Amino acid sequence: MMRYIAALLAFLVCTGPAHAQDVSFGLIPAPAEKYGSIPTAKVPFIGEQLPSQTDLSPHMPPPGDQGQQNSCVGWAVAYALKTYQEKFDQEWEFMNGPGSIDASRVFSPSFVYNQINGGQDNGALFAPAFNILRDQGAAPLSAMPYTPNPFTSIPESASEAALPFKIDGYRTVNFYNPDEVKAQLVKGFPVIIGAKTYQNFIDLPAGEVWRQPVGSFRGNHAMVVVGYNDERNAFKVINSWGRQWGSEGYGWIDYGIFSLVVNEAYIAVDLEGVEAKPVERVDLETPIDIWEAPELTxxxxxxxxxxxxxxxxxxxxxxxxxxxxxxxxxxxxxxxxxxxxxxxxxxxxxxxxxxxxxxxxxxxxxxxxxxxxxxxxxxxxxxxxxxxxxxxxxxxxxxxxxxxxxxxxxxxxxxxxxxxxxxxxxxxxxxxxxxxxxxxxxxxxxxxxxxxxxxxxx
Incomplete structure (x- = not known):
């Protein structure tokens, strides 16, 4: 019932250009006392020394561009997390060919974001997004395509299509200890992070590592750690600012500043064999803000x-x-x-x-x-x-x-x-x-x- 875990990602299905002056963010940081109330994930037992590098990016959907919508959280938990989980759960591929995505096998950020933004495009918290996936599931992109506007509608057909694709629960990750983050990655669990971004991160050149924050603070943003490399002394992240950002949509964050720029980190566990039972629809005018961490199966x-x-x-x-x-x-x-x-x-x-x-x-x-x-x-x-x-x-x-x-x-x-x-x-x-x-x-x-x-x- 529980299988592969993915701590969430943050990007999107579109592959259009992302210019530094045009990027959007959208993560509302969790209040410290609320974040601290969520149970911390136990560190998996490796039974040997950690390898010098791990890379989960071959199993990730292609990085994309969230455009001018503040929907990075929706991209993280739906498009990235569920696409990664269901790739293993269903044993399917999400690409029809080079550059061609099968929209029935990737998941809609709008289905999540439109229910947790309170009717305004001002971003969202992680916890309500997790609760949507736990209670309602994730709708395939074929059932609810991503559009910057409107950002509140949810077709009934999308709700029905989402029911088989749920998570069982989520936990926080101790991002102050790089080895704990590495251990989750080694076990196949991408780690979703909420991070403070600065101008030099937005301008990060291809192949470069973000070694220190420089320039003005730009916003809180959701990304996903998909690997690490000890030779680079850095974690690899996938972003949602298009494939012209960084290295085809990927970037690197130095171990030394990781705990300084990161505010939150999570992993989530898949729920397999879900019975498609209808659930009560969400009042779109009222933001979901449920902080009690769910009991796992x-x-x-x-x-x-x-x-x-x-x-x-x-x-x-x-x-x-x-x-x-x-x-x-x-x-x-x-x-x-x-x-x-x-x-x-x-x-x-x-x-x-x-x-x-x-x-x-x-x-x-x-x-x-x-x-x-x-x-x-x-x-x-x-x-x-x-x-x-x-x-x-x-x-x-x-x-x-x-x-x-x-x-x-x-x-x-x-x-x-x-x-x-x-x-x-x-x-x-x-x-x-x-x-x-x-x-x-x-x-x-x-x-x-x-x-x-x-x-x-x-």
Missing amino acids: ASDATITIAPVCQSMICSTDQSFTHLTYLDGMTGALGMRLTGTVTVPEGVTGSAQIVVPLEFADGTKIQALLPQFALPSGQAAFGTPYLSLDGTGITVSWYAFIPYCAINVPRAINSGCAPPWPVPPGFPLIISNVVAKPTLFIDDFGVAEGPAQAIMLRL
Whole structure:
């Protein structure tokens, strides 16, 4: 039911020229307290070092030009997001040939923007646009072509055509940490951003990287991060100012200024197998402004984790499940956590439980081996993937991490090999550790289990 995620884009289907003096914007920034109330996306578990580059642009619709309408948000969540998602969901291509777009396989920005602009062409917030896609879906461009005017009408036929193409929900992304943005991209999730733009960004030459804001502030704008390149030290974005802007509609933003110019970042998850049920039409005179983040289809999933003493020597009067674990495959001594997970009916995809580790005071425990690290460097480990067919399941899970992979105090340093025998009465060092399991469906965090305190004595 949940699959590929795309954090939204910002561009358009037209391919006409965009001159610096003619560009439009249209993003109304979210109030800080409202933006902060939206749950943050969990960082997917990579299990290795991040690659030096990733590029999702081959799967994106061609960049276009929003013209003089302030509809960049509509272009982002409808034309870009749903076109990207449905390309994978439906296993179709959106191009009929070189330069020819199949209008039935790309989605109308007007269907979204015309419902969230309050009857005026003054731009829009992201959150109402997400809610349109969640509740009503996205209409194909063939059912509702893009026109700068009018900017309030919604044909009934477009509403009917939109019903099969919905999102399940959305989350914010921690854009202050470039590695978290990279991790979403590596897992195939474009990251939609709201950014402050300046004159030198509007004038960005082909192939150049935007290294610093110069000139006057021009406006808040929606774009989508579609890749990164460590050699360039920059994120790749797709824009909505025509193919004559930047490099055929694409540009680069330096890692160093990314968190300075970006105000918001999101990813959204697709909803597959949607039943086409009619929904109540929106009052076009009243802007939609719903800030409560939607519950995901898999939010009813539950996770348990068994208590455990992790030590060379655990007291026999403690009712823990086991002491420590010698992994038969790796020969390493380490931590093996177990529990159960219940996933409700109707959820399909690949499930994985990821368990980050931190100290009891909330400090993140750093990893010593890259295959047991989140992109931030925090120690974490995950289960094998489990295929979900929609029937609902309750199964046991386990995950293992060797002690040599986690940066905690220890009295015995033996690498990953078991330090047997431990001398009687040897003064081991105690660390109070907390494990926090999260269920991911298709690499999107959907449910959290209870935190489990662990006494680690090494």
